[in-house]
Amino acid sequence: MSGIDMVSVEKQSNIYLQQLEVELKYLKENSQPVYIFGAGRAGWYLLKVLQHFNIEVTAFIDNDEDKLGFYSDIPVNLTEQLLGENNQATVFLGLFRPDSADRVIGKLKGVGANRLIHLMDAFLFAYY
Numbered sequence: 123m124s125g126i127d128m129v130s131v132e133k134q135s136n137i138y139l140q141q142l143e144v145e146l147k148y149l150k151e152n153s154q155p156v157y158i159f160g161a162g163r164a165g166w167y168l169l170k171v172l173q174h175f176n177i178e179v180t181a182f183i184d185n186d187e188d189k190l191g192f193y194s195d196i197p198v199n200l201t202e203q204l205l206g207e208n209n210q211a212t213v214f215l216g217l218f219r220p221d222s223a224d225r226v227i228g229k230l231k232g233v234g235a236n237r238l239i240h241l242m243d244a245f246l247f248a249y250y
Contacts, residue, residue, distance in 0.1 A: 141241055146175050148212075154237070155180040155211040159201070159226060161193040165216030169194055172214070183213070185229070202233050215240040 149156060156172065158165045161182040169179055182198040184190075189198050213235050217223055223240050230238055 138241065145212075145239055145241065146177065149177050157211050157213045158182050158196075158216045159213055159230065160184060160216030161186075161189040161198045162216065164218045166194055168214050168216045169196065180211070182216075201230065210236065212237045212239060 156177060156179050158168050158172075158179055159182075160168075161184045165182055165184075169182075172179055179196055182189075182193050182196055183201045183203075184198055185201055187200065190200065191198055213230060215223060215226060215238065217226060217240065220240075227238055227240070
């Protein structure tokens with residue numbers, strides 16, 4: 123009978139949480155804008171986790187013009203608009219599918235993003 127190796131799960135969750143702690147500490151010590159790429163379910167989830175840790179999200183960014191406006195009372199702008207204004211911002215990737223991360227990271231770097239964070243698994247462990 124195969125099962126989940128709970129020791130491995132616990133070790134991985136500790137690694138994720140350590141990574142998250144480093145990022146949260148950085149954000150609290152620096153006053154850079156914080157953006158979430160992806161104004162969808164994963165982005166909403168990241169917003170809730172960041173709010174839980176008292177991190178203010180400046181805006182969502184997305185490539186879909188149909189999502190422009192507001193999402194959960196946070197402005198949604200096109201990627202190029204915000205990153206062109208501030209390439210020192212921290213951008214969290216609100217992506218549940220890791221296979222789409224490489225494409226998105228390439229696009230964000232192409233418009234000047236320097237600080238990209240994709241720790242969706244860490245957020246899942248941290249919030250529950």
